[in-house]
Amino acid sequence: MEFRRIEESIFKALMILSLVFVVGSLLFVVGVILWRGLPVLSFDMVTKTGEGGYLLGKGGGILNAIIGSLYLA
Structure with a gap:
């Protein structure tokens, strides 16, 4: 039973890490587009x-x- 809790904690941490990576990548791309695009718009x-x-x-x-x-x- 203890193994399942450890496994659940590991996969929950991996999901949160994946979420942070995806949201960070999206914000980076949108930021670069705005940074380069707004001055010429x-x-x-x-x-x-x-x-x-x-x-x-x-x-x-x-x-x-x-x-x-x-x-x-």
């Missing part, structure tokens, strides 16, 4: 429609992509 980029050369560094926005994502959701 502007209101015009979100509210304007894309133009022909948006992917080449020219003007435009992502409004069509946002509306399409909302439509599919």
